[in-house]
Structures are given as C-alpha cells and as structure tokens.
Amino acid sequence: MTWGAQYMCYVCEKCGKKYRYAIDLIGDYGADFGKCPVCGSEGKLTCEGPVSVETQQYEDVE
C-alpha cells in the first residue's frame, strides 16, 4: 500500500501568494522549505494532502 505525493500548502502573509511544497522535497529545500517563492517570507501552513481540488489551488514551488 502506498500513497501519492503529499503537499504542504501555504499562504504568504506578506504578499498573499498561495503556494505548495511537495513533502518529498524537504531534503532539497532544507531551511527554505515553506518560504514564499516570491518574497522569501515564511508562509502560513493552511492545508496538507495529496493532489486534490483543494491542493491544486496552490502553485507548485519548483
């Protein structure tokens, strides 16, 4: 039994951007994981989960 990619979804409280990080990329981003890709602020975690209608509203951070 497995499960697909999981995401942590954020809203930047400074610029309002909605974005998500794939949990399997924690190692790639390290301390930057969760930061806003636009302004670099710490984002507020709003939801987490797999590919879904809800998490698809957030832009992937690559």
Added chain:
Amino acid sequence: MADLKALKNKCIITVAPTGAWPKKENNPNVPMTPEEIAEDVYECWKAGAAVAHLHMRDENGNGIMDPVRFKKTVELIKAHKDCDIVLNLTTSGDIHADDEIRVAHVKELKPEMASYDCGSMNWLNSGLFINSPKFLEDCGLLFQELGVKPEIEAFDPGMIANAAYYIKKGVLKTPVHFQFCMGCANGITGTMKNLVFMKEEAEKLVGAQNFTWSCFGVGHSAMEMLYGAVALGGHIRVGMEDNVLFAKGQLAESNAQFVRRAVEAVKLYGREVATPDEARQLLNLPPYNVQ
C-alpha cells in the same frame, strides 16, 4: 530450473492501477470497480505489464479488503483467456482492517503473489500502518503454505533488515522479491543515492543471489526511480497507486499510459521488457496454470 542468465537483460514492469488512496476527485481515470480494474489491467497487460498489483475499493471509493471484490476482479481478468499477467494482491488495502481479513482473499484465491509490508510506520502523518511481528510471522508462513510469493514492500532500510530476520527465522524463503517504495511520506526519500543504498543494503543483508528487486518513486522521484531501476538492473512499478500525475500538471489518462512510457524507457536503455512467463521465471514462480 529457469535459465536466469538468459533473462538477465529482462525488466519486469508491474502496474499498480488503483491503490488505496486516489479517488476520482484526484484523477477521474483511476479504476475503482472490479469491472474498471479488470479492463484496466487487461489494457496494461497488452501494453507490456507482466505483473498487476491490485487493491479494491468500496462504493464510496475507500480502500477495502473485500474478498468478494477481489474474487470478482480476478475472475474478470482471467475471463480474458489470452491474458496471462501475474496477479499480486495487496494485504494492505485498508489500515483499519484486522489481520484476519487482510489475508482472507489470499486464502481463498491463492494468487501467485501478494504484498508483504515488512514493518510498521506512520501513515500520511495522520494514522498508523501496522504490520505487527505476529502478522508478519503468520503471513509469511501462510504464504509458504499456500505457495504465494511475497512481494516485500520496503519503505525504508529497516524493513530490509526485518526481511533478513524473517529469512533467518524461516518465515520467508529465498529468493525473495523486494519492492523498494521510494519517496512515500514517512519513508525513505526517492533519490538515486538512496536507491543504490537500498539495493546495497539488500545485497549485504540478504545476499545478492537471494533476491530480486523492483522499485517506484512517488511524486517528483517517479522518473528518477524508473530510470534508476532500469540502469541498476532492477525491475519497475508504475501506476496510479503511486502517481496520479503523468507529468507536472498533467493528470494521467490511464495506467496503460504509464506502462507504455516504462516500456519505451526500458527499450531505449537497451533492456527488454519481460513477458509474464519470463517474469515468473525471474521471480521463481511456477509456470502459469490456466484455470
């Protein structure tokens, strides 16, 4: 005795079409009913899959260990008389199922293979995926009694060590077959370094001549693990159990789409796709018995 040397260049493609988690809302093309799963498996077999790893769903799309649904799905697949795909039934399709119901369908249907999750772990950061020592011992011995080959799913290196323990104890018999599950939440991340490490751990703990292995990666590691397995001489698993996206921002159209891409990758590398009968030889399974 199979001529394994002649089969050295063959790569087994397993398809895991459904799994326990994705629903139509995640990807409308995930097969859910016995009819949908059976037709999907048939299409994947035609595309080049040699093994099908099956899960069942209830009417709401939730994972369920229902022997009736397993039986119906297997019968529908076998109704395609030309389809000789190896069937591998999950024993872990519902984290709330008790130990008895997890193997009820295995006892009844005696599939060629069934999954064997070789340790416990947190599930989606929200629940427990329990595979107790008693369950693993009972399950391993049951599989031996029934002639069912365990597919040992290892989500981290500790599960390989656990398999080595059960081999020493006689619960598992070599040659064993590992499925390295890479990039799952709470498991080992899907990187080439980690895949090489998993393979080498298995070689050290079990002995290179005593196992075969396959792998897959979820999410971003899907392609890296696919190419990694092909390059390292392993076998591969694809399908919507592990990934509902075919590429970034692109939902998979079908499981056969994943299989066709895997076939292409295997051929481009210079290996050959194993037929179900060749997979049986590689996995040390008896010849196919048409029933």
